[in-house]
Amino acid sequence: MFVRRTNSVINQLNRRLENLANELHCTYIDVHSILLDTEGNLDQKYTVEGIHLKPNAYEVILKVLVAYFEY
Numbered sequence: 836m837f838v839r840r841t842n843s844v845i846n847q848l849n850r851r852l853e854n855l856a857n858e859l860h861c862t863y864i865d866v867h868s869i870l871l872d873t874e875g876n877l878d879q880k881y882t883v884e885g886i887h888l889k890p891n892a893y894e895v896i897l898k899v900l901v902a903y904f905e906y
Contacts, residue, residue: 840886842875864903866896 849867856863870892872878877885881892 862903864900866899869895869899 845867849865853863853865870877870881870888877888881889881895883889
């Protein structure tokens with residue numbers, strides 16, 4: 836089911852999104868790398884099966900995003 840969603844494809848897509856954000860003068864916020872294990876896979880504590888995220892992953896992502904907002 837997830838054969839085409841490899842780490843390589845996901846990393847390539849993230850680089851393309853970062854490049855697009857730079858071209859459009861937008862801030863690219865990397866929330867992917869904070870969820871990875873030492874081998875570059877989604878850490879098992881954050882994923883159901885390697886693709887979909889558990890609720891605790893969204894807590895980690897939110898902490899990163901909040902740093903970009905001004906109160």
